[in-house]
Amino acid sequence: MLTILIIILSTVCGMILSCLVAFSICRLRKAIQALQEKRTRKDSKEEPDDEDLELTVFDLSIIFAATDIFSSGNKIGEGGFGPVYKGELASGQEIAVKRLSESSCQGLQEFKNEVIMISKLQHRNLVRLLGCCTEGEERMLVYEFLPNKSLDNFIFDETRSKLLPWEKRFNIIAGIARGLLYLHEDSRLRIIHRDLKASNILLDNEMDPKISDFGIARIFGGKQTEGMTKRVMGTYGYMSPEYAMSGYFSVKSDVFSFGVLVLEIINGKKNWGFHHPGHDLNLIGHAWKLWNEDRPLGLLDEVLRESFSANEVIRCIQVGLLCVQQRTEDRPSMSSVVFMLSNESAELPVPKEPGFCVESIYLKIESPSGEQICDTVNDVTVTELVGR
Missing domain, CATH: 3.30.200.20 (Phosphorylase Kinase; domain 1)
Structure with missing residues (x-):
């Protein structure tokens, strides 16, 4: 009887031990498989994780x-x-x-x-x-799909520019400012666009602006607002001095680009490639010259001469010049820009000297599209989104 009991106990213990070993092996295999899958996902550079x-x-x-x-x-x-x-x-x-x-x-x-x-x-x-x-x-x-394509198809075209009277242009300026404020301060991500330009502003049926092309944008976490890169990417004519020359970018880099856009919307000419028979300045320099001569309305696109608000135009020119100031600390935040644009009674600071106001400072070369770009020692990619 004792022998039978010992045999039974030995058999049961053996079965329990076998089950424990099998269970441990199974768990180990699953852990190894999960680790391998994790490494595969981490190492994969070909497919985005849907x-x-x-x-x-x-x-x-x-x-x-x-x-x-x-x-x-x-x-x-x-x-x-x-x-x-x-x-x-x-x-x-x-x-x-x-x-x-x-x-x-x-x-x-x-x-x-x-x-x-x-x-x-x-x-x-x-x-x-x-x-x-x-x-x-x-x-x-x-x-x-936005049927009116991009902003550059209107403001830089002699015929289509007439479809954008001052009221619509002001609404476009204000809309871009609100979109940029959202990216910088109001979204759950703090985003620096780094390639804000006329061809990256799309227009809907009501000619309301929508910022597009976030391919080279940067996400910042927490209170971070600036960064450095050895690879400068963007479009010359819109780049801030500190970004184009040293790879330093911040929310104020986008503010500079916005200022260039404002001056282009008002004038109807591109900053890069701007020509005036009386000087060699680019559009920023031309606007600064007119401001110092107390002739800011001389910047206004000729197609807008019949109907516009002089105070509103001058305010926008002043905001544009504030945004393109040489020193980053002098440029306003986008929350200040939105406030200055939406409050006619707000007192605006006096603009200081802008950055990149003399176009001939660079050696110019032609891009395949005919747009002039800068020759620089940095690894530069010029992105050009033609209107959709």
Whole structure:
């Protein structure tokens, strides 16, 4: 009887021990598999993590159908990143598809950056990202379609500029300011755009502005407001002096770009490539010269001469000059800019000397699009988004 009891106890103990060993091995295998999967996701540089995108991922077949397989008739723009196509989904919704080319200035990391960033932003003055496509070798962003394309298609065109009277131009200036304020202070992410320019401002049916192209934007956490980079990316004519020359960027770099935009909207000419028969100054220098001569309204686009508010125009010129001041600490924050634009009774500071007011300070070369850019020792990428 004792022998039988010993055999039974030994058998039970053996079974329990075997179960414990099997369970431990199973847990170990799962832990190793989970670690391997984690490392694979971390090391992968080819595919963005769809779970982190927080937006729709379109099948390539849907994009093909919407754009008629990227037909030339649906092409509405071209830039350093590649072409932009108009499309229509089966639901009837119109879309704009930004297709990353193999030779794009915007690499895969910039693509991921734009996808993740825009998916987290919601503001009436920011372009709305509907989704993306990362099937095969394709990298595409799908935006809301804005029929009026970009701001540069209007203000720099002699005919279409007449479609933007002063009231609309002022609303565009104010809208860009509100969008930039959201990026700098009001969104859950603090974002520096780094490539604010006329071609990156899209216009909706009501000519309300929407800031677009976040491919080279930077996200800051907490109270951080500035950074450094060895790779200067952006568009000359809009870059602040400290960013173009040393790679130092901050919210005040965007403020400088905004100031350039304001002066361009008022004058109807580009800062970079501006020509005046009486001097060699660029648009910033020309505006500064007129301000010091007490002739600020001389900056106003000739097509606006019939109907405008003189006080409003002068206030905008003053705000623009405050934004392009040489020293970063002299430039206002975007919250101050919005306040100055929306309060006619607010007393504005006197502008100090602007940065980059003499265009001939640089050796000029021509980009493939004919736009003049600067020759610099930095690794420079000039992004140019033609209107969608």
